[in-house]
Structures are given as structure tokens and as C-alpha cells.
Amino acid sequence: MACGDNCTCSQNNSGNQDNSRRDFLLKGLMGGIGVAFLSGCSSNDNTKQESGVKVNVLTHDGKLVTIDKSQVANFKPHISEEDVRKGIPGKKFVMVIDLAKCDGCGKCTKACNKMHYLPSNKEWIEVLEMQDSPEVSPYYFVKPCMHCDNPPCTKVCPVDATFKREDGIVAIDTDRCIGCRFCMAACPYSVRLFNWTEPVKPNIIETTPAAENVFQSKKGCVEKCDFCPHMAREGKLPACVTGCPMNAIWFGDANEDAVTCYDGTTTKLSQLLEDGGAYRFMEELGTEPRVYYLPPVNRTYDAKEIKIEKEGSEK
Amino acid sequence: MEKLNPEIRNQIENELLGTVGRRYRQETFWVIFLGVICIGGTVAWIIQLRKGLGVTAMRDYVSWGLYISLLFFFVGVSLIGALVSCVLRMSGAKWRYPLIRIAEAVTLSAIFFAGFMPILDMGRPERLYFLITNGRIQSPILWDVVAIATYFIGSVIYFYLPLIPDLAIMRDKLTDAPKWRRKLWRWLSMGWEDNLLQRRLLKKAMLILCIVILPVAISVHTISAWLIAFTLRPGWNSTIMGPYFVFGALMAGTAIMILIIAKLRHGYRLEHYLTPKHFNNLAKILLALTAFYLYLNINKYGVPAYKMAKEERAVLEDLFYGKHAFFFWFTQIAGLVIPIVILSFKRFRQSIKWVVAASVMVLLGALINRYLIVVPNMLHPFVPIQHAQHGYATYNPTLIEWAITASSLAGFVLLIILLFKPFPVITMWEVTEEVEKRGEKEIGVENIITHQNIPTHAS
Known part of the structure; x- marks a missing residue:
């Protein structure tokens, strides 16, 4: 049957x-x-x-x-273990972040945390304040996992707990992770988080394999932004996209050449990248990220208000 | 040199066998002291296992700390066996004979703890077997597992082979030992009769092993270096890491070797076997290694410092005049420059005290250096640390971490002592054979064939 x-x-x-x-x-x-x-x-x-x-x-x-x-x-x-490792057939997920539109409100982080049952001290998608040099104006920089096509993290994993799927997503199988944290050392974008203590478990039951779980925190294991594959399977957008009222985050499929943002606008990916003068974060490392950035030109917010935190300071 | 008088030979063997199973007051004190530290560390480890790695000061930015630093240290120290047994052998240094078993014991203990450190550092140690069931050969961790296991087995064999004739001597001589011990010796000595064929086979086996184990030893530590060199992080992303680790390791291993033979010399009353010649020669090796290591340091830090590329700048500033500046300059000045100056003078090299002092400094510098390789780089990732929670942007190891670190070091020393207990510290058959062949001077032993000079053991 x-x-x-x-x-x-x-x-x-x-x-x-x-x-x-x-x-x-x-x-x-x-x-x-x-x-x-x-x-x-x-x-x-x-x-x-x-x-x-x-x-x-x-x-x-x-x-x-x-x-x-x-x-x-x-x-x-x-969804079998094999499906999760293979990814969603025929897809190549891609994200475009328009830095000109991001006003640093942090709603993407909140939406993400809500979806993945993360406490406020964990951020899968981070909003940083950046200033490339003292003369140029600062801007907000949104940093999810880059889901690199040449991922330094999956290469070093000794047990195949973190892996690259055919749909472009870099996922983590927390039933497999041994907690050696080599992937954290290897990730140049510092997007990986570790569960140093027992996380607070939400009252939900999940039947999908661990790598596509909504709640991924497990003591002694690594976690990070997963591009919400459970939403993608239903044809829905990730939490950060639907949580960004500024329409700054676009998500879609590179095979379809289409990306969609918060208000439902779907546009041609290639056109968006071309018109916006898109770039990828730390392209020179050769990690081939699947996240594109549109530079912060003609901003919709006041850049002077951004205060750059001194490096290494704590809350 | 003609054959040794059987009586004298007997006397030498009796003297060297004197340390087997004998209790020394100072040694007992050390065993208890180190044992207590180990128990404390085990308690700390149990706490860590129950509560998770949150009891350490490691957090998302500094995700590797003392444990991984210590892994690099132990893997490094384990190279001393290969240095003494292979490199010195190939360079024809005859004075190595009295040192071989000591070096192999240090190697065995170090590689054992090197294998242990990653388990301490794992978030899920109960999943260790995944490395076998789900291992992926492209990960350097898997290479490290294979290399450490191979080197451990190789070191056990290298410890055992030269032991066979000595076990036979023990089997024949110590007839008043407990029955189970004699049975064990008989079993372990595998019917050694000391005939020419057996000697030839044993020597051939040792030669083959010596050639095989050298690349394994170098690969073990090179792979450890690759654990960090294979990342893109500023400061780690460097091709110098392999040789930098290997030579730093040989240096630290030589320093430890000097400290241990200095302790054994008086502790076990081996003044005639571990002589100033050994200290002088090891000091020369240490001098060469420290000088070369300083040269590597100049390359490792000086070349990027000249360019001051954007990514490297934060790490270098931290080391040169930032939070870690004291430790950095300590490793460079006290850990390298001053020992080089001390060891450059013949007068100091011939004084055991000075050689020991230089070794202590080198060892301390090497230990801190491992920490400096790991932690400051993790504090300065590509993406600047912002909005960090309390304790995330710094690394101040907790009591639990210090306890586990201290007990690992204590366990390392304790295991060496325990390896010395059931066997003679000096390879008896090889030393007597070589003394017959080449005389005392070349082997570095003093006054062992003149009967009246043999000291009697004071209990």
C-alpha cells in the first residue's frame, strides 16, 4: 500500500x-x-x-x-532520511538581501527565532552594523547561513553530519553530529552555533528526519540557519522573508530564475542581480555563497544613526 | 673493545634491574600527588559530561580552547620517540642507546593523551563510534584518528621490541619475583635465547620499524596542524603550519626529554648512564631546534606583519600589543631567545642545571604557544564580533577546564612513571653490547665497567 x-x-x-x-x-x-x-x-x-x-x-x-x-x-x-540528504528535487534555492532596504529592525531574526523555537540569545540570522572604512557611511548587514556551493564546513565534517544537498541547502543532521566543532572553526562567516547546554525543548512532535526539523537544537550539537526546508517543501517562504516588512530579503529558486519577497512580489532573479549590482559576501574566499547582496545604495533609512559597536565588546 | 667480563656485565644488569619494582619515597609522593590531580580531573570530566560543554568557557566564537591546545601539545611531544629512535639512529649518534626506552615511554604516554583530548572536547562523546560507522575520509579529523592510532600501535611495538632481550634477562635473573610476574616475563620475552639469529632478526625488525615510523610520526603532527591550516580563518590559513607544528613539537619533546632524564638521573641513581654527555648533546639538539623555531616564528608572524592585510591585522595586533601580548612576547623571548642564548655557550651546555633551566623555559613557552595558536585566532574571525552575549567575546577558562587540563598533564607524567616501573629504564642489552663494541665514551656512559665504581643502592 x-x-x-x-x-x-x-x-x-x-x-x-x-x-x-x-x-x-x-x-x-x-x-x-x-x-x-x-x-x-x-x-x-x-x-x-x-x-x-x-x-x-x-x-x-x-x-x-x-x-x-x-x-x-x-x-x-x-520524507525519508534519503530525501532529506538529497534535498528537494529540481530546486536550487537562493537568497538575495537588499542592503539598501534593510533598516536593521531585526524582525527577520525574531521571525526566525519564533519559527525555530530559538531563545533570544541565539541568532540564526544576524543583523550587524558594518562600515567598510571611516569615510563611507555605515549600513546594516544581514547574515544568514550562506549555504555555500563550495562549503568549507561540510568538507571537514568527519561523520557527514553536515552536508550539501542537491537543492543548494547546507543542512545539519543533529542525530549524527558528534560535536567536534570543526565546522565552526572552518566557517569563515561564523554562522554556526553550538548547544553548550541542554536547550529548552518546545512542546512539539516532529516526524521528519532531524535535518529538516523545525526545532534543531540538541545538546552537544551544532545548529545554524537551514533556509527553512520544511517551508520550501510546502512551497512557502522562509520565516525571515515573511518576517521582513522592508521587503529586503528575497528567496527563490535559481532554476526557475525567480525570487519572492515579503509582499509577494516575484521577480526575475537574474534581472534583480544585474540591476542591483549584486555581490556575494567575501567572494574572494571562493566559497561560492548562495546568498547575494544588493549594495546599500539609495538607502531608505538614515545611515547616520547606525552606531558601530567596538569589536569584541559584550552586552 | 673486547667482551665484557661476565661478572661486570652481571653487575651492570643487577644495577639497572634495581629500579624495577623498587619503591622510592620521592616517586611514591609524585605518584600520589599526580594521582590526586587525576582524580580531581576525572570528577571535573564527569561534571562536564553531565552538564555539557557549557561548564567550559568555550562559546560560539572561541569554540576550541584549552583541550585542543593540549591536543596539539601532546601530539607534538609524542614526536620525541621518533627523534631519538629514528633521526638519531640515522645520524649515527651512538649516545642515544641509554635514552631509547625513556623516549619511547614519553611517546607512548603523549600519544595516549593526544588520543584522549578530542574526546574531552566532543559535545557528544557517546557518538564517538560514528567516526567508524559514518566516517568520511575527506575530513582531516579522520586522518588524525587513523594517524594517531597507527602511531600509537607503532610506538607500542617500538617500545616492546627492544624490551624483549631485557625481559629475557629479567626472566632469568629475577627468580625471586612473584610467580605471575615471572610467567608474564616468560610469555613476553617470547623464548629469547640471545643467539645470533635472534639478535639479527630483532635488529632488522627495529630498523624496518624505524624507517616506517618516521613518516607516520611526521604525518601525525602535520595532520594536527592541518586541522587549523585547512580552515580559511586569518592566522590559520597558512602553508607554514605543518613544519611549524612539527619543529615546535620536536623542540618541546626534547625539552621534556631533558627534564625527565634530569629527574631520573638522581631519582633512580643512574648517574653513570645518564651523563653530562647526554645533556650536552640534547642541549645541542635543543639549541638547533629553538633557533630553527625562532626562524619559523619570524616567518609565521613577520611576513604577515609586514603586509598587515586587513584580515590578519586584528590577530597580529592582539598578539603584538593587545590582550595576548604578554604571553606572545613571553613565548618569543623567554621561550626562545633566552634559551638560545643560554644554550649557545659551551659552559652552560655542560652544566646540567643550566640545560634544565633552558628546557623549563622552552617547555613553558611551547605550552603557551599552543594556546596562542588556537585562541587569539578564534577571537578575531572574518566577520567582526558584534552584539556578543556576556562571555562570548572573551575566553577565560573555567575551573573545570583547568582541572581537566591539569589532570591531563598530570596523567601524562604519571603514565610515564608507571611505564618506568615494571621495566629497566635503560635498555640493558643494547647498552652493554654497544659498550663492548665501541667503549663507554661513545655511548656516553661513565665508569660502568670499573667494578669498584658501581654505587650500591641506598634504600
């Missing part, structure tokens, strides 16, 4: 009731993308109330039948 682990059907194999219903294929009714399976819980499961809403379903042998919506489970496809 095609049901995955996540299938909600309460089938019992001895009964074998109404098997044909389980084979139904839903056709694009559950929000557009993806294939959902019809649940097998029908004839003997009388607890479900008929909703009265009828949906058209295409069976595997090509017949179109009309059934009640209550008989359709909101099914999420099972």
Missing part, C-alpha cells in the same frame, strides 16, 4: 475494508501542489462527520469520482 508513515488512515490489515478507496488519487484540490492520498478510514470509521462538501477525485484507473471531503486526509508525503 502506498500509505506512508504519515498517513492518517487507521487501517487494520485483517479487516481489509474498502481497499479501493485508498487507491484514489486526489487531483490538485489540497492547495494546488503535491499529491495527496485518500484515507482508508471510511466505512467502519463512523466518528467522522460528513462535511457536505464534495470533491472530485481521480482514481488510479482514470475514473473521476465525487466523494465527500471528510473522506480525504490532509496527507503530507513521508
Whole structure:
């Protein structure tokens, strides 16, 4: 049977009731993308109330039948360990950060922390104040994980706990991480964080493999920005993008050549990079980041207010 | 030189066997003292295992601290075995014979603790076996695991091979020892009868091992250096790291060797076997190594300092006149320049006290230097540290870290002492053989064949 682990059907194999219903294929009714399976819980499961809403379903042998919506489970496809290591097929995720628009409000960090259940002292996406030289004006610099195409971190991992996926994401398998922190030493962008103590666990249950978990903190393991693959699987944007009211962060697929920002504007990636004079952070290191920056020109905020913190000072 | 008088030979063997199993008051004190430190460190480690690495001062910026510094130190010290057993052998230095077992004991102990340090540093030590089940050969950590394991096994063999004839002597001589010990000796000496064929085979095996172990030894420490040289970080991203580590290690190892033979000389009453000649020769080696290491330091720090490239600047300023300036100049002046000056004079080289003093300085400098290689670079990453939480932008090791560090060093010394206990410290058969062949002077021993000069053990 095609049901995955996540299938909600309460089938019992001895009964074998109404098997044909389980084979139904839903056709694009559950929000557009993806294939959902019809649940097998029908004839003997009388607890479900008929909703009265009828949906058209295409069976595997090509017949179109009309059934009640209550008989359709909101099914999420099972994601195996292998799927997570491979990444989302056909995608090449890319982020563009428009430094001209960023006013340093830090809402991206807050949205990220909320999504990943991070305490306020952890920042997967950081907002730094930068000034390249005393003469030029300062600007806010947003720093997520660069998801490099030539990642120094995955190269040095001795157990393949951090790895590069085909969709461009550099992920961490916290069920594998041994906590040697070589990746932290190797990362030139200092984006990796370590769980020095036992993190506070949220009250959620996750069934996806560790590398695509929403909550990734595990004592003695490394964590970092993961480009929200669990959102991408549903065709949604990462938390920082939907959290940035300035439309400064764009996220999308390089294969589609399209990126989207907070207000839903979708634009051509190549055009955006070309028109904006995009660059990548510390390009000279050859890490080939997947995050592009648009330089802080014609800013929408007052740059004089930015105060550069003395290096190495603590809160 | 003709064959030794059997009586004298007997006398020499009796004297060298005198240290086996004998209790020395001072030694007992040291064993207890070091043991207590080790127990303290074990308690600290248990606390760390239970609470996580949060009990250390390491945080996201300084994610490697004392433990990794000490890993580099121990891996380095372990090179002394290869230096004495291989390099000196190939250069034809006959005075090495009385030192071989001591050097191998230091190597064994150091490489054991070198293997232990990364486990202390791991966030999830219970997942150590993942290195085997999920190991990826492209990671230098895996190379390090393989190299350290290979070198450890090689060192055990190199410790054991020259021991076989000595074990046979013990088996034949110490007949009043407890039965299990004699049984063990008989088993370990593998039927050694001291005939020509056996000697030839043993010597051949030692030669092969000597040639094989040298590249392994160098690779062990080069790979340790690569752990940091393979990153892009300013200060670490340098091609000099391999040789810089190897020669710094040989230097530290030689200093430790001098300190240990200085202690053993009086402690075990081996004045006739560990003579000023050994100190003088080791001092010459130490002089050459410190001078070369100073040259490497000038290259490592001087070349980037001339250019003052943007990324390197913060680290260099920190070392030259920043927070770490005192330690940096201590390692350079007290750890290198002053020892070089002391050791340059023949008068000082011939005085054991001065050689020991220079070695202490070199060793202290080498220890601090390991720390300076690791920590200041981590405090100055490419992306400036901003909005750091309290304790994140600095590194002040906690009591737990110091306890574990101290107990690792204590354990290192303790293991050396324990390795000296069941066996004679000097390779008896080789020393007597070489004395027969070449005379006392070349081996560096004094007055061992003149019967009346043999001191009697005062208990």
C-alpha cells in the first residue's frame, strides 16, 4: 500500500475494508501542489462527520469520482532520511538581501527565532552594523547561513553530519553530529552555533528526519540557519522573508530564475542581480555563497544613526 | 673493545634491574600527588559530561580552547620517540642507546593523551563510534584518528621490541619475583635465547620499524596542524603550519626529554648512564631546534606583519600589543631567545642545571604557544564580533577546564612513571653490547665497567 508513515488512515490489515478507496488519487484540490492520498478510514470509521462538501477525485484507473471531503486526509508525503540528504528535487534555492532596504529592525531574526523555537540569545540570522572604512557611511548587514556551493564546513565534517544537498541547502543532521566543532572553526562567516547546554525543548512532535526539523537544537550539537526546508517543501517562504516588512530579503529558486519577497512580489532573479549590482559576501574566499547582496545604495533609512559597536565588546 | 667480563656485565644488569619494582619515597609522593590531580580531573570530566560543554568557557566564537591546545601539545611531544629512535639512529649518534626506552615511554604516554583530548572536547562523546560507522575520509579529523592510532600501535611495538632481550634477562635473573610476574616475563620475552639469529632478526625488525615510523610520526603532527591550516580563518590559513607544528613539537619533546632524564638521573641513581654527555648533546639538539623555531616564528608572524592585510591585522595586533601580548612576547623571548642564548655557550651546555633551566623555559613557552595558536585566532574571525552575549567575546577558562587540563598533564607524567616501573629504564642489552663494541665514551656512559665504581643502592 502506498500509505506512508504519515498517513492518517487507521487501517487494520485483517479487516481489509474498502481497499479501493485508498487507491484514489486526489487531483490538485489540497492547495494546488503535491499529491495527496485518500484515507482508508471510511466505512467502519463512523466518528467522522460528513462535511457536505464534495470533491472530485481521480482514481488510479482514470475514473473521476465525487466523494465527500471528510473522506480525504490532509496527507503530507513521508520524507525519508534519503530525501532529506538529497534535498528537494529540481530546486536550487537562493537568497538575495537588499542592503539598501534593510533598516536593521531585526524582525527577520525574531521571525526566525519564533519559527525555530530559538531563545533570544541565539541568532540564526544576524543583523550587524558594518562600515567598510571611516569615510563611507555605515549600513546594516544581514547574515544568514550562506549555504555555500563550495562549503568549507561540510568538507571537514568527519561523520557527514553536515552536508550539501542537491537543492543548494547546507543542512545539519543533529542525530549524527558528534560535536567536534570543526565546522565552526572552518566557517569563515561564523554562522554556526553550538548547544553548550541542554536547550529548552518546545512542546512539539516532529516526524521528519532531524535535518529538516523545525526545532534543531540538541545538546552537544551544532545548529545554524537551514533556509527553512520544511517551508520550501510546502512551497512557502522562509520565516525571515515573511518576517521582513522592508521587503529586503528575497528567496527563490535559481532554476526557475525567480525570487519572492515579503509582499509577494516575484521577480526575475537574474534581472534583480544585474540591476542591483549584486555581490556575494567575501567572494574572494571562493566559497561560492548562495546568498547575494544588493549594495546599500539609495538607502531608505538614515545611515547616520547606525552606531558601530567596538569589536569584541559584550552586552 | 673486547667482551665484557661476565661478572661486570652481571653487575651492570643487577644495577639497572634495581629500579624495577623498587619503591622510592620521592616517586611514591609524585605518584600520589599526580594521582590526586587525576582524580580531581576525572570528577571535573564527569561534571562536564553531565552538564555539557557549557561548564567550559568555550562559546560560539572561541569554540576550541584549552583541550585542543593540549591536543596539539601532546601530539607534538609524542614526536620525541621518533627523534631519538629514528633521526638519531640515522645520524649515527651512538649516545642515544641509554635514552631509547625513556623516549619511547614519553611517546607512548603523549600519544595516549593526544588520543584522549578530542574526546574531552566532543559535545557528544557517546557518538564517538560514528567516526567508524559514518566516517568520511575527506575530513582531516579522520586522518588524525587513523594517524594517531597507527602511531600509537607503532610506538607500542617500538617500545616492546627492544624490551624483549631485557625481559629475557629479567626472566632469568629475577627468580625471586612473584610467580605471575615471572610467567608474564616468560610469555613476553617470547623464548629469547640471545643467539645470533635472534639478535639479527630483532635488529632488522627495529630498523624496518624505524624507517616506517618516521613518516607516520611526521604525518601525525602535520595532520594536527592541518586541522587549523585547512580552515580559511586569518592566522590559520597558512602553508607554514605543518613544519611549524612539527619543529615546535620536536623542540618541546626534547625539552621534556631533558627534564625527565634530569629527574631520573638522581631519582633512580643512574648517574653513570645518564651523563653530562647526554645533556650536552640534547642541549645541542635543543639549541638547533629553538633557533630553527625562532626562524619559523619570524616567518609565521613577520611576513604577515609586514603586509598587515586587513584580515590578519586584528590577530597580529592582539598578539603584538593587545590582550595576548604578554604571553606572545613571553613565548618569543623567554621561550626562545633566552634559551638560545643560554644554550649557545659551551659552559652552560655542560652544566646540567643550566640545560634544565633552558628546557623549563622552552617547555613553558611551547605550552603557551599552543594556546596562542588556537585562541587569539578564534577571537578575531572574518566577520567582526558584534552584539556578543556576556562571555562570548572573551575566553577565560573555567575551573573545570583547568582541572581537566591539569589532570591531563598530570596523567601524562604519571603514565610515564608507571611505564618506568615494571621495566629497566635503560635498555640493558643494547647498552652493554654497544659498550663492548665501541667503549663507554661513545655511548656516553661513565665508569660502568670499573667494578669498584658501581654505587650500591641506598634504600
